[in-house]
Amino acid sequence: MQNKGEVKDFLISRRARVTPEQVELPGGPGRRVPGLRRAEVAMLAGVSVEYYAKLERGDLVGASDAVLTAIADALLLDDAEREHLFDLAREANASPVRKRRSAPQRVARPGMQWALDGFTAGPAFVRNGRMDVLAENQLFRGLYWDMYERPERPVNLARFTFSQQEQSRAFYPNWDGAADINVAILRTEAGRNPHDAALQSLIGELSTVSEEFRTRWGAHNVRHHAHGNKFFRHPVVGDLHMLYEAMEPMAEAGLNFLVYSAEPGSPTAESLRLLSSWIATKEHEQKPSPSVTRSAAGQS
Structure with a gap:
């Protein structure tokens, strides 16, 4: 997928921003990653660790709106971030014909x-x-x-x-x-x-x-x-x-x-x-x- 890198970097950056305390999980010293672990995001979203790892590798193909919403909730995404995640998923699932199209040039009426x-x-x-x-x-x-x-x-x-x-x-x-x-x-x-x-x-x-x-x-x-x-x-x-x-x-x-x-x-x-x-x-x-x-x- 052309936007796999975008998806991966976005999800990793959002996961790194959420602390365990923000989602009522135990924190403490000894954590080797900033923010949440993948397993913690998966648990909060109600999906398997393997499936969330697949999403975080940048593969949003086939991800349902319900799953995307659950991931957005787990990562505490705001409205702009949620819309961005859905935009990335829409692009990942777009047909090759659509992908060749560019945004039209707009002018003010x-x-x-x-x-x-x-x-x-x-x-x-x-x-x-x-x-x-x-x-x-x-x-x-x-x-x-x-x-x-x-x-x-x-x-x-x-x-x-x-x-x-x-x-x-x-x-x-x-x-x-x-x-x-x-x-x-x-x-x-x-x-x-x-x-x-x-x-x-x-x-x-x-x-x-x-x-x-x-x-x-x-x-x-x-x-x-x-x-x-x-x-x-x-x-x-x-x-x-x-x-x-x-x-x-x-x-x-x-x-x-x-x-x-x-x-x-x-x-x-x-x-x-x-x-x-x-x-x-x-x-x-x-x-x-x-x-x-x-x-x-x-x-x-």
Whole structure:
């Protein structure tokens, strides 16, 4: 199976993370493995040691939903990890015809862009599982101005984090946390769409340029990025503390529509007003003047 290594590493990493005390088993000194033993996982899941060993060798072919659920319960998997395990099993059991297919390239519909443009309270954007930004409002461009100054399109949040570390470390006060989130989202997408050539190319690129990325990728952590806090240090308006909410459009599985907002009356809310004015001026200055546009048209 093409994903045997992924399955093996994921299950071993999850088993190593669970202590006997967490599942009400005796611990104590003298244990030669971190976390649980295979036999303990098998007992908790209600399967034979031989069968669990087969699964942990990476062979999920034929594993039923009931068995996968029992393994997830035994390993104390969270929702994102459970979904990832089922994604790995779905891939292991997929036909060769399906395995040759790649994830389609997705773009944001015009209605999404209009909705983004209409949201002026904070930065908002649409991204895919590869961390490509497919559409955004003006405040988001102002927030990530350093990223938009570069020529690559679509802009990519993971590439910014790991390939532009001088800027990203200054931008994210908690760079390690931001890096962990980026890699966990990419790992989740790799389980969902393992044959996405663009995703595999991005993973290869970031593995080449960043030891920090390679280390995190090897941890096999996954994540659902639904809501929480965001902290930024913007080069123009300073520190920003916002909350984010992420939604998945019903007709576009795999895309995420994210909005950032600040507490009304807070220093961040005032900073966002300054950022809105700054980016509007900045983008106006970059627009070619009508006379330049007419001149260029006349020469064509």
